[in-house]
Amino acid sequence: MNNASVEKFFDKVLTGRLTPDRQALDIIDQTLLPGTVKRINLSTKEEIWEAIKKLRVRGAPAIGVSAAYGMAVLSSRSQAADFDSFYSEFKANKEYLASSRPTAVNLFWALNRMEKTLLDNRTKSIPEIQEILYHEADKIQAEDVQISRNIGEIGFGLLKDLKKEGRPVGIETHCNAGTLATAKYGTATAPMYIALEHGWKGTDMHVYCDETRPLLQGARLTSFEVASAGITTTVQCDNMASSLMRAGLIDIIFVGCDRVARNGDFANKIGTSGLAIIAKHYGIPFYVCAPSSTIDMETPSGSQIPIEMRDPDEVTEMWYQERMAPENVNVYNPAFDVTDHSLITGMITEKGLCTAPFEDAFRKIGL
Structure with missing residues (x-):
């Protein structure tokens, strides 16, 4: 491309x-x-x-x-x-x-x-x-365009290190932290689009998009934009992540975030925490693409991040012709979960790659 x-x-x-x-x-x-x-x-x-x-x-x-x-x-x-x-x-x-x-x-x-x-x-x-x-x-x-581009260049450097002859780099992502979620390049997808600008073909990468229940942002949005950009794309259910990693298909994981606490805990779309836990088990590098504006130094840890609870209908009815759960059951539907900083390989900001201890790293980039 x-x-x-x-x-x-x-x-x-x-x-x-x-x-x-x-x-x-x-x-x-x-x-x-x-x-x-x-x-x-x-x-x-x-x-x-x-x-x-x-x-x-x-x-x-x-x-x-x-x-x-x-x-x-x-x-x-x-x-x-x-x-x-x-x-x-x-x-x-x-x-x-x-x-x-x-x-x-x-x-x-x-x-x-x-x-x-x-x-x-x-x-x-x-x-x-x-x-x-x-x-x-x-x-x-x-x-925001420049922030995303800077994040993309840093992420592309990580992709270059993983490129091997004869097979694409396997990238997994969750929810949509792409062009649709930013002013241009996205955050978690920015490394992929910067790779295209640097001359990579769409077949040099294989992006695996978690469907991201219950709103399906990965299936509906990330796969739409990544495939539209000509990149090899696969959609899988959220609970198939372990199977993908066990099969050796994932080389690196990029996710976005909505808020980062001072200690590096971060809130992202529900399901991110589970993905990070699985990645840690299989030794897959897990990177958070976080514009510095999402890093909240006034919030000590993820425990203080407010979590939005959403309409139960998103789980029971939204994508179905008929309701798929009994009328008399409760529904737990948080929009986000908090991933512990101990599960993160690194946090890519527009100002540089931050690694643990994250509070010190954030201070070094001027936060």
């Missing part, structure tokens, strides 16, 4: 950008993939909130970019005559969007950054501030 083909692929799947008139947020509705590729425009705070809550846009970096653009769009509509009124409207919109997802730290990071930008420019006119907020959201998006 040449660079022109790679860019064409990215243009097809990019999410979290503005419409040309800057009056709405333009996203791919990820709940419809892979069967339908549909872009939708979000122009009201209710539409943006619903899209984040219902996972029409998902992935920590993409949520952050979308929230920033959402705040710029909403602020551009303000008819406030003075700063205090404008700021009051901004705060109300910020608090409303913040209530959509409690775990993804990028959401709060982006909203707080937009608020700081507003406050830093409080002496300017309202129209000037509105324009500055658009520029800040553009900066957040551009920075």
